[in-house]
Amino acid sequence: MDASFDKKYQPKETEEKIYHDWEISGFFSPENTRKDNNGKAFTAVMAPPNITGNLHMGHALENALVDVIVRKKRMEGFRVLWVPGTDHAGIATQNVVEKKLAKENIKRKDLGRSLFVNKVWEWKEQYGNIILGQFKKLGISVDWTRSRFTLDENYKEAVKTAFDHYQKLGWIYQGQRLVNWCPRCSTALSDLEVEYSEEEGNLWYIKYSLKDSDNYVVVATTRPETMLGDTAVAVNPSDKRYKKLIGKTLVLPIIGREIPLIADKIIDKDFGTGAVKVTPAHSLIDFEIAERHSLSSVKIINEFGRMTEEVGKDFKDLKTIEAREKVLEQLKKENLLEKIEKHTHSVSHCYRCNAYIEPLTSSQWFLKMNKLAPLAIKAVRDGKIRFYPKRWEKPYFNWLENIRDWCISRQIWWGHELPIKNSEDVLDTWFSSALWPFAILGWPQKCKSIANDKKCLTPQDDLGEFYPTDLVTSAPEILYLWITRMIFSGIEFMGKEPFKNVYIHPVVLTKDGRRMSKSLGTGIDPLDLIEKYGADATRFGLLWLTGTNQSIRFNEDSVVMGQKFCNKIWNATRFILLNNPPQIDADFEKKLVQTDLDEDDKAIIDQLKNTIKSVSLYVEKFRFNKATETLYNFFWHDFCDTYIEKSKDKVFNPPSEEIKIKTQSILLYVLFDSIKLLHPFIPFITEQIYQALPIKNKEKFIMIEKWPTV
RNA sequence: GGGCACUUAGCUCAGUUGGUUAGAGCGUCUGGUUUACAUCCAGAAGGUCAUAGGUUCGAAUCCUAUAGUGCCCACCA
Numbered sequence: 001m002d003a004s005f006d007k008k009y010q011p012k013e014t015e016e017k018i019y020h021d022w023e024i025s026g027f028f029s030p031e032n033t034r035k036d037n038n039g040k041a042f043t044a045v046m047a048p049p050n051i052t053g054n055l056h057m058g059h060a061l062e063n064a065l066v067d068v069i070v071r072k073k074r075m076e077g078f079r080v081l082w083v084p085g086t087d088h089a090g091i092a093t094q095n096v097v098e099k100k101l102a103k104e105n106i107k108r109k110d111l112g113r114s115l116f117v118n119k120v121w122e123w124k125e126q127y128g129n130i131i132l133g134q135f136k137k138l139g140i141s142v143d144w145t146r147s148r149f150t151l152d153e154n155y156k157e158a159v160k161t162a163f164d165h166y167q168k169l170g171w172i173y174q175g176q177r178l179v180n181w182c183p184r185c186s187t188a189l190s191d192l193e194v195e196y197s198e199e200e201g202n203l204w205y206i207k208y209s210l211k212d213s214d215n216y217v218v219v220a221t222t223r224p225e226t227m228l229g230d231t232a233v234a235v236n237p238s239d240k241r242y243k244k245l246i247g248k249t250l251v252l253p254i255i256g257r258e259i260p261l262i263a264d265k266i267i268d269k270d271f272g273t274g275a276v277k278v279t280p281a282h283s284l285i286d287f288e289i290a291e292r293h294s295l296s297s298v299k300i301i302n303e304f305g306r307m308t309e310e311v312g313k314d315f316k317d318l319k320t321i322e323a324r325e326k327v328l329e330q331l332k333k334e335n336l337l338e339k340i341e342k343h344t345h346s347v348s349h350c351y352r353c354n355a356y357i358e359p360l361t362s363s364q365w366f367l368k369m370n371k372l373a374p375l376a377i378k379a380v381r382d383g384k385i386r387f388y389p390k391r392w393e394k395p396y397f398n399w400l401e402n403i404r405d406w407c408i409s410r411q412i413w414w415g416h417e418l419p420i421k422n423s424e425d426v427l428d429t430w431f432s433s434a435l436w437p438f439a440i441l442g443w444p445q446k447c448k449s450i451a452n453d454k455k456c457l458t459p460q461d462d463l464g465e466f467y468p469t470d471l472v473t474s475a476p477e478i479l480y481l482w483i484t485r486m487i488f489s490g491i492e493f494m495g496k497e498p499f500k501n502v503y504i505h506p507v508v509l510t511k512d513g514r515r516m517s518k519s520l521g522t523g524i525d526p527l528d529l530i531e532k533y534g535a536d537a538t539r540f541g542l543l544w545l546t547g548t549n550q551s552i553r554f555n556e557d558s559v560v561m562g563q564k565f566c567n568k569i570w571n572a573t574r575f576i577l578l579n580n581p582p583q584i585d586a587d588f589e590k591k592l593v594q595t596d597l598d599e600d601d602k603a604i605i606d607q608l609k610n611t612i613k614s615v616s617l618y619v620e621k622f623r624f625n626k627a628t629e630t631l632y633n634f635f636w637h638d639f640c641d642t643y644i645e646k647s648k649d650k651v652f653n654p655p656s657e658e659i660k661i662k663t664q665s666i667l668l669y670v671l672f673d674s675i676k677l678l679h680p681f682i683p684f685i686t687e688q689i690y691q692a693l694p695i696k697n698k699e700k701f702i703m704i705e706k707w708p709t710v
Numbered sequence: 711g712g713g714c715a716c717u718u719a720g721c722u723c724a725g726u727u728g729g730u731u732a733g734a735g736c737g738u739c740u741g742g743u744u745u746a747c748a749u750c751c752a753g754a755a756g757g758u759c760a761u762a763g764g765u766u767c768g769a770a771u772c773c774u775a776u777a778g779u780g781c782c783c784a785c786c787a
Contacts, residue, residue, distance in 0.1 A: 007746080196785085221787060222786085223787085226787095268787085271787070272787070275787095277787070278787085283787070284785095285785085285787065286787075343786090344786095345785095345787090346786065394714075395713065395782065398712085398713075402784080476782070477781095477782085479782090507780095509780085513779075513780065514780095515780095515781095545722085547723080547724075548715095550716085550781065550782090551715080551716085551780070551781070553722065555722045555735090557721085557722065558722075558735075560735090560749085563749070565749090566749090567747065567749045567750095568746090568749075568750085570747080571746040571747035571749090571750085573746080576746080578745090578746065623726090625724070626724085629734075632734090632735095633734085640746085640747090641751075644746080645751085
């Protein structure tokens with residue numbers, strides 16, 4: 001027995017070394033693993049973490065469970081490929097570096113574009129790979145030799161090729177459109193990058209007088225300052241109160257502009273007064289109304305969140321909030337403010353910096369969705385791509401069926417430059433992430449033949465071998481941002497869906513059901529758990545909680561349970577090895593047929609076979625809680641509490657030497673199969689035990705052992 | 711406004727297609743253990759399965775409604 005077999009299992013002493021041994025062994029790469037499953041490939045797509053990030057609970061859960069699948073597949077003889085990498089995360093990274101520079105009193109604009117981008121690269125070199133090192137602590141079996149970054153040189157070519165392709169098809173256009181604008185980041189954002197929060201504000205009722213009349217119409221608004229940009233007032237065509245007035249002219253207060261009273265059925269009769277001011281340059285609904293009625297548009301707020309010269313010198317350059325005060329003051333003076341009501345409404349924020357979004361018209365680049373969205377819809381409808389759990393299909397379809405064109409330009413400096421001339425803009429980060437499943441495999445370089453429109457006709461090497469991939473796993477929050485876009489991109493450029501299965505894993509919440517967030521102080525750092533309990537216990541704890549619900553409340557008890565379970569496995573191994581069992585063959589089970597088995601032996605072998613069947617099935621169905629529970633009950637109760645206890649007499653006071661040897665052999669054999677089954681879940685301890693077992697013809701590592709079958 | 715999920719023991723949760731006394735871990739209580747493990751073993755207490763109806767021989771499980779919790783999408787002029 002190995003002297004290192006202490007009474008207590010000490011994960012800290014060994015995990016790092018084991019991981020290092022795996023990594024240098026080359027077995028994380030598909031070309032080095034066993035090839036006894038007809039050389040079939042199995043590919044998993046990692047969601048590349050942001051280079052600004054730190055490992056959080058969501059990463060830990062997601063990668064732990066993909067690792068379970070991937071390790072099992074590898075043991076089953078698939079050529080497994082799981083490519084790691086990082087995402088340049090345009091806005092997020094730019095903000096982080098800006099903040100860092102601010103501490104040194106350096107402003108981005110003072111540096112200028114190229115110096116700033118250099119600073120970001122420096123930052124990336126220094127901190128950008130920290131998160132991947134944290135991923136290693138979890139024990140995930142990814143192929144580091146193929147690691148990618150969404151802004152590396154080959155990736156730039158992929159992005160350029162994709163953009164050119166879309167442009168050639170006429171699917172990319174530049175347009176003066178209403179976009180979500182973040183004044184703090186000074187960039188446009190896509191609809192998905194806007195978050196909403198309920199806030200209490202006011203509803204101001206303002207009188208707009210009819211031209212050449214003492215009569216007036218009252219409109220209600222939450223943003224009185226935008227009235228300076230009104231070009232119409234709209235009512236519902238069926239609204240009796242206003243029917244006679246439709247088509248008449250109103251005079252915009254303060255400005256004096258003559259604007260029409262129009263009818264549009266989008267207007268809700270029951271809100272406010274039923275009459276709505278129309279500000280096409282600063283509201284999406286108004287923008288659409290203006291398009292339908294050919295209204296003019298007056299841009300009164302600029303990209304810095306200040307009033308433009310369109311509003312006259314009294315208001316020019318004021319911040320919107322200052323303009324609001326001044327507008328209200330003047331309206332009061334002219335007795336045009338009818339009343340003020342308290343009003344709760346949802347306000348849009350930038351998802352990166354939380355600043356208020358200022359909707360405004362701006363010249364941006366868009367990718368048409370009318371051809372691409374249907375591709376993604378069809379792939380799932382036809383069953384080419386399956387969602388687990390299936391309920392995610394509904395929101396997926398719903399989103400794609402109501403999609404707007406994708407605003408792909410961003411007015412920041414860190415990102416893929418727009419491959420066209422005369423633009424300072426960069427592309428939305430997600431434009432590059434959308435290409436991830438095939439870009440990481442070598443597209444477009446590894447297309448031997450490629451059609452004029454840049455479709456890959458004959459993929460070579462990795463692209464030929466590992467595309468389409470088998471599995472992508474993600475949090476629900478990036479279903480639209482990432483999953484949908486990978487699907488239509490993959491079909492468009494490769495002619496095939498990028499993956500067969502999409503597993504949407506639950507969101508990890510705190511024990512009392514709150515969001516885990518660093519800023520709220522509710523986050524639990526998985527690295528602390530790994531430090532305290534070991535990576536195996538942490539993985540076990542998370543997997544134990546991963547059922548079919550859309551969220552899980554994280555409870556440290558389950559990690560403690562994992563820790564105890566590891567200790568139990570450790571000590572069962574100690575017991576078995578302590579009594580110097582005879583060496584057995586790796587395929588010992590074949591001999592069992594000829595062996596004289598007693599009731600206890602038959603029972604444990606039966607239970608083992610059931611466990612093999614169940615665990616295999618549960619992993620295939622993403623039922624990680626059931627898989628871990630099955631293993632836990634089998635090993636702890638069936639094996640330890642029952643079989644091992646009963647074996648003691650047969651080993652210590654054997655009726656015959658034969659029975660002693662048989663019992664010891666079965667103990668060793670069941671342990672051997674158990675740690676193989678447990679390995680995908682708790683890879684470190686099982687590897688360590690494997691190395692100590694007296695088994696003939698072992699592999700070099702348990703990670704390339706054969707997965708038990710019945 | 712639309713969609714999804716959840717409500718089971720003090721706490722965190724399991725309960726495949728409806729079928730014997732509803733399970734686990736933690737916590738509590740009782741007892742045990744001279745060599746695998748006190749991070750252990752044996753056992754106990756503790757649940758009107760959110761509420762109200764319905765379907766059924768039979769419902770935690772299926773249906774309807776109600777209440778509460780959480781998430782997502784749309785949007786609030």
